Amino acid sequence: MASSYQRSESTTLHERLRETPRFLIIVAGPRQVGKTTMVRGVLASHAPERYTFAAIDSPEAAPLADTYRITAPTRQQLTKPRDGAWLVDVWQRARAAARAQADGHVLVLDEIQKIPRWSDTVKGLWDADRAEGLMLHVVLLGSSPLLMQQGMSESLTGRFETIHLTHWSFREMVDAFDFDLEDYLYFGGYPGSAPLVGDETRWRNYVNTGLIEPSIEKDILMMTRVDKPALLRQLFNLGCRYSGQELSYTKMMGQLQDAGNTVTLAHYLDLLGNAGLIRGLPKYAGQHHRRRASSPKLAVLNMALMSAGSGYNKAEAQADRSYRGRMVESAVGAHLHNTALPECRLHYWRDGNDEVDFVLERGTRLTAIEVKSGAVPGEHRGLKAFRNSFGDCRQLLIGDGGIPLAEFLSYPAEHWL
Template sequence: MYLRLSAQRLTKLVKQFPAVLILGPRQVGKTTLAKQTFPDFSYLDLEDSATYNLFAEDPRFQLDTRVSGLGLILDEAQRLPLLFDALRGAIDADRQRMGRFIILGSAQPALMRQVAESLAGRVGILELSPLTVQETRTGGAPVADYQQLWLCGGFPDALAANLRGGDFRDWWEAYLRTYVERDLPVMGLDANPVQMRKLITMLAHAQGGLANLSQFASALGWSQPTVARYVDILEQSFLLRRLPPYFKNIGKRLVKAPKLYLRDTGLLHHLLNIHSIDELGCHPIRGASWETFVLEDMLRREAITYPHSRAHFWRTAGGAEVDLLLERGNALHAIEIKTARASSPYLARGLRAIMADTGAINATLIDQGTGQDALALQVNRRGFETDVTWLP
């Protein structure tokens, strides 16, 4: 069992709020995290028909009856909208008691609307992401080489499949079928599953590229607003990251469209029929895949250590760019990700120029090499595996 970094953030939130909502895609480990962090809490799954029927009849009575102990974990909360009004009443009856309710749910527009309408100011929100390399080396679980995590992705069951001699692609195919055929209709999307699969696959082929929704719409025969709506749903369900550009009032023409990434490289590789590290090594998507893997691993740890930071990329019309700008208050940290060892003086000069343009206080090149080197003033190179806990 992996020890999740999010447990640190979760224990802080339960001291500040009467309820905490753990959001994340299906099968990412929300239930495991809640039970592992709060082993003495009662647990209820609203996908269980008997439990669902009891709460549907009188949710407030069920809450009052079952929360007499240390606390209550409510799984798949989005299945019962009536629950949120009952939670508001139960919380307000004893507002000073923190950490009574741990609510688990897959991100959906309806769920977030219920939280905003009924539990504003009463609930802390934690996003649980797939595993980081650091997490795969904890808790007595099988140790995954970072390349295995890169190939299979960070969903625990997908990674475990390969570690046990199975195939991560079998897991991802089952996951996608469930997502397209069951989850999307629940979110109010009536898209043809075949067409939706085509859109996700097109996003995989355009991994890390600038958003061009009109191109997707033309290829699929959909309207651009329809494609935009589906992209929003993919983002809200944590399968897609929309990385915004960084803007600063300088005399340069800047790219203003966001970049789109499928957030988990296991999903990316499954959609592109990549079975192994050897196949990935010679595939045209290798560079974009490595960029995604490093970027996501860092942002998953960044969200725990610096929960209020913001992530951007930087690109000018003239071609100057950096893959990631981490904004922490008034400080900017520039990060460029390279597949091969990056020690060229040209790269260092380019990063120094970007630091001057953006006001970043340092810049780091991350590659698959080993060790670390100083390339210029406040510009360093690091091998990714040199320290899998590192953040600038």
């Protein structure tokens, strides 16, 4: 990551830490999007004695600022298990620091999901702090979106605010790493892999072994019940291969070994989506039950996922016009998904031979989006048919003859509603 670059969410975290503590602060998002780096950058503006950064998976026994650190930890301290008792101990030390300082203290707990029943422990400690009126901000980070969501919904309802970090956008990769459009279409938006793009073999190995494999193994298989892990991996590869295309569950079952049933595939697709890997976009139908029953349109959430297993290098991907067209459409879909507000919904639409690549919905507002990467026909039948079926809405053509792709990718989804 460019050392001087700060994402916009940094400003939000700065503002939260200047307020009186009202809520736990959850910094959430997929693996390797810079959550820990962002929080450390914000803490750098604080005096060392004003914060505690405790990494659950770190070998350090005393993660407090130097003023409160135990010197020369013993072997027993270094190997102390990270469990509820350890969490209480760290929290109590942060409380002592908060009571000793007029402007309070910040406790950051990284990889919190690795502590068994973490949310129950956090709930009790946080409620006690609020009863005391303690000036202790608590920031929680976790690399497993699935387990974080489970813990927050089970015990912490009404007690937290979320700062959500998504995959890096085109504009962020331009500003931080001097990417151009073709760089972004192929290499995507992982900041950790950006310094490796000059050596594509090394870049590809890093994405496959350092990003994709941990996301599947640690964020899904180790954190939730998956009866057929080989099937989930096959489904991920299929989603990357067919990104930008509608694919029925029946067709998926025909290409997967031991595919089970459509319910299993739909569930595994949800798991992959929650981990920030691929989504199955539903068909827009106006009626929610018909959307759930539709064939999904597969969409990678970061272009690196599509490229790393494609078998193409960057030049080959650009030269294959059909493949590049799917790259463009996948990049538009990933951008809309990653930058949409929580209340927005993303779909596709098809009726016979008429189709619209993406439908962005928020309440009664609707935008139909057609993506073109080659010659543009004289009439855009899909957009016209969609308007005839659902009434007036905003209609966008992205690419040749419409909004330039780089311009579209430079604004969040809300801008196009």
